[in-house]
Amino acid sequence: MDFLGLISPLFVLLAIGGTLVGIIFGAIPGMTATMAVAICLPLTYSLGLENGLALLLGLYVGGISGGLVPAILLGIPGTPSSITTCFDGYPMAQRGEGEKALRIGIFASLVGGLISLAALYFFAPALADFAIRFSYVEKFLIILFALTVMAALSSNMLLGIFSGFLGIFVSLIGVYDVTDGGNGHFRLIPPGTDYWLEGGFSLLPVLIALFGLTAILEEAEKGMPKGMSLKQIEVGAHSRFSFSVFKGQVLNLIRSSGIGTFVGILPGVGGSAASILSYTAAKTTSKHPERFGKGEPAGVIASEAGNNGLTGGALVPLLSLGIPGDSTTALLIGAFALQGIQVGPLFIGNNGDTWNAMIVAMIIANLAMFVMMYFAIRWFAMVVAVPKHILYPVILMMCVIGAYTINYGIMFDVWTLLIFGVFGWLATKLRLEVAPFIIGFILGPSAEIYFVKSLESFGDLTIFFTKSWIAVILWVLIIGSVALSIVMARNNRATAAAAG
Amino acid sequence: MGEWTRVEVDFATSHLIFPTLIGIVLLILGAAILITQQREVLGSGAMWRETLSKMDKPRFFGGLGLTILYFSLMVPVGDFWPNTGMGFLLCSIPFVALTGILFMHERTLRSMVPVLIIALAGPLLVWWLFSDIFYLTLP
Numbered sequence: 001m002d003f004l005g006l007i008s009p010l011f012v013l014l015a016i017g018g019t020l021v022g023i024i025f026g027a028i029p030g031m032t033a034t035m036a037v038a039i040c041l042p043l044t045y046s047l048g049l050e051n052g053l054a055l056l057l058g059l060y061v062g063g064i065s066g067g068l069v070p071a072i073l074l075g076i077p078g079t080p081s082s083i084t085t086c087f088d089g090y091p092m093a094q095r096g097e098g099e100k101a102l103r104i105g106i107f108a109s110l111v112g113g114l115i116s117l118a119a120l121y122f123f124a125p126a127l128a129d130f131a132i133r134f135s136y137v138e139k140f141l142i143i144l145f146a147l148t149v150m151a152a153l154s155s156n157m158l159l160g161i162f163s164g165f166l167g168i169f170v171s172l173i174g175v176y177d178v179t180d181g182g183n184g185h186f187r188l189i190p191p192g193t194d195y196w197l198e199g200g201f202s203l204l205p206v207l208i209a210l211f212g213l214t215a216i217l218e219e220a221e222k223g224m225p226k227g228m229s230l231k232q233i234e235v236g237a238h239s240r241f242s243f244s245v246f247k248g249q250v251l252n253l254i255r256s257s258g259i260g261t262f263v264g265i266l267p268g269v270g271g272s273a274a275s276i277l278s279y280t281a282a283k284t285t286s287k288h289p290e291r292f293g294k295g296e297p298a299g300v301i302a303s304e305a306g307n308n309g310l311t312g313g314a315l316v317p318l319l320s321l322g323i324p325g326d327s328t329t330a331l332l333i334g335a336f337a338l339q340g341i342q343v344g345p346l347f348i349g350n351n352g353d354t355w356n357a358m359i360v361a362m363i364i365a366n367l368a369m370f371v372m373m374y375f376a377i378r379w380f381a382m383v384v385a386v387p388k389h390i391l392y393p394v395i396l397m398m399c400v401i402g403a404y405t406i407n408y409g410i411m412f413d414v415w416t417l418l419i420f421g422v423f424g425w426l427a428t429k430l431r432l433e434v435a436p437f438i439i440g441f442i443l444g445p446s447a448e449i450y451f452v453k454s455l456e457s458f459g460d461l462t463i464f465f466t467k468s469w470i471a472v473i474l475w476v477l478i479i480g481s482v483a484l485s486i487v488m489a490r491n492n493r494a495t496a497a498a499a500g
Numbered sequence: 501m502g503e504w505t506r507v508e509v510d511f512a513t514s515h516l517i518f519p520t521l522i523g524i525v526l527l528i529l530g531a532a533i534l535i536t537q538q539r540e541v542l543g544s545g546a547m548w549r550e551t552l553s554k555m556d557k558p559r560f561f562g563g564l565g566l567t568i569l570y571f572s573l574m575v576p577v578g579d580f581w582p583n584t585g586m587g588f589l590l591c592s593i594p595f596v597a598l599t600g601i602l603f604m605h606e607r608t609l610r611s612m613v614p615v616l617i618i619a620l621a622g623p624l625l626v627w628w629l630f631s632d633i634f635y636l637t638l639p
Binding site: 042043045046158159161162165166168169172176182183185186187188213216217220221222223224226387388389390392393394396397398400401404405408409411414415418422429431444447448451452455456459460461462 | 505506507508509511512514515516517518519521522523525526529530532533536537540547548551555556559560563564567568570571574575588592595596597599600601602603604605614615618619622623626630633634635636637638639
């Protein structure tokens with residue numbers, strides 16, 4: 001119980017404060033939990049690991065939860081993971097049940113968050129214990145599996161895989177690091193840029209760019225769409241909420257939370273997949289599927305329990321394998337890196353106190369999210385009307401601080417922000433997938449070490465198939481995920497053709 | 501499998517193995533994309549024309565231009581007062597103000613007041629917080 005010494009009043013305050021700021025970010029359309037974590041990362045320098053994680057986990061939980069506010073009140077998902085909340089939440093708001101829908105969503109979010117937290121607590125250490133036995137061969141195959149799963153769930157499998165490999169390729173720019181067993185030689189550096197690109201592009205400026213600057217460029221391209229005025233927002237303050245609405249919905253709550261957690265555990269798969277799968281499952285098993293999309297509370301429950309179920313699930317691969325479960329947890333790798341800690345199978349065993357402090361921070365964040373949103377929902381509803389022309393310049397300024405301070409004051413990191421901000425905007429135009437790119441970028445250097453060292457040790461390509469039964473299972477999973485995505489793509493094409 | 505699956509890694513050139521492999525995979529995937537999505541690739545010119553025609557050019561390119569100017573000026577301005585973060589502070593105030601005004605829709609004096617207050621207070625607060633409280637290096 002040594003970790004209790006780490007739970008200071010500051011720790012609690014940061015978890016609660018992070019949740020509050022996260023809810024505000026989630027509630028503003030176009031701003032996401034990932035953006036909130038990205039711009040607050042530099043704060044964790046001086047806070048220390050546990051306090052820094054309390055802040056970031058609060059931002060994560062709050063950011064995912066806050067997305068339901070504009071989804072219900074405006075019919076615009078505050079975050080991608082709230083997309084299915086719009087389907088039934090917005091019709092409820094239109095018929096004057098906005099506050100009721102919000103409270104249903106808030107309670108479902110709490111249940112989803114806590115169930116996934118339980119899964120994290122019990123599952124991550126077990127997976128880490130198992131993963132300790134992995135050699136370089138299995139570690140390489142896990143990264144390959146992560147990339148194929150992401151690609152399989154991309155809107156276009158080929159472009160998804162291409163994006164993932166492009167991320168790996170960009171991550172290899174610079175020196176083949178001697179500390180990782182490399183030979184210290186440079187590669188892929190354009191002539192005249194070796195001074196800046198010796199160490200390659202830094203991870204955090206790239207992440208901040210893709211989730212901060214890119215989003216702002218996209219909004220600027222659309223002319224900074226005006227938000228709603230306070231007068232236009234219908235909260236439906238007189239709609240009565242009662243917990244009796246959850247009668248008959250326990251199975252839906254648990255199933256949706258479970259789906260969200262499972263999707264979170266799959267590396268690199270985002271919250272939108274969690275809420276869409278939960279919503280689809282709720283609709284197909286409902287006695288009244290025809291009510292879905294017209295203001296059915298069960299739809300809001302499924303969507304919100306699903307997307308908050310992701311929060312704990314996404315931390316499972318991060319803390320047990322070192323592979324981020326989604327884009328926000330990818331940023332948490334940065335927080336660990338800032339404190340000189342590497343996440344992977346040994347993390348939980350070697351950092352027991354930090355692990356327990358993270359669980360406590362997640363519990364505090366979930367409870368704080370529920371209390372704040374349940375009792376102050378009318379105040380949070382006002383956040384959706386905050387004008388973007390005030391917010392975005394300040395966010396850009398915060399992005400600069402984040403990028404500049406990451407490596408203790410290197411201006412090239414600020415330019416990296418611009419390079420990858422524009423790249424992110426171009427990538428969306430070219431239908432490249434940002435999530436696989438990022439996961440590829442994060443895991444690329446590790447994938448190289450695992451691959452090359454496997455070949456150096458065994459001298460035979462067949463080792464990737466014959467090393468162990470785990471390798472065989474991983475190949476089955478890799479081939480299975482590719483095959484599944486091909487079947488899904490064919491079905492989608494057939495459906496589209498049938499529809500005309 | 502025999503001889504052809506054997507690989508001998510030369511440590512001196514080992515830094516090129518993985519980038520070469522990933523490069524080849526990217527070329528194969530790129531070719532597959534070109535073949536399977538010919539129609540989209542051939543129609544990309546139209547897509548860019550449509551993007552440019554629908555784009556709010558003043559806000560997009562104006563925002564981009566101000567950002568480039570902001571990044572370019574921070575270090576030269578900061579060099580006048582080294583290690584104080586003044587480059588960040590003095591460049592952020594006009595950047596936040598100008599970008600805010602560029603992004604806003606109705607530019608009346610009254611609506612500009614909150615933007616100007618934020619432009620002054622925001623960078624000042626952030627500069628004080630990061631340089632005085634957290635002791636972080638700013639340009």
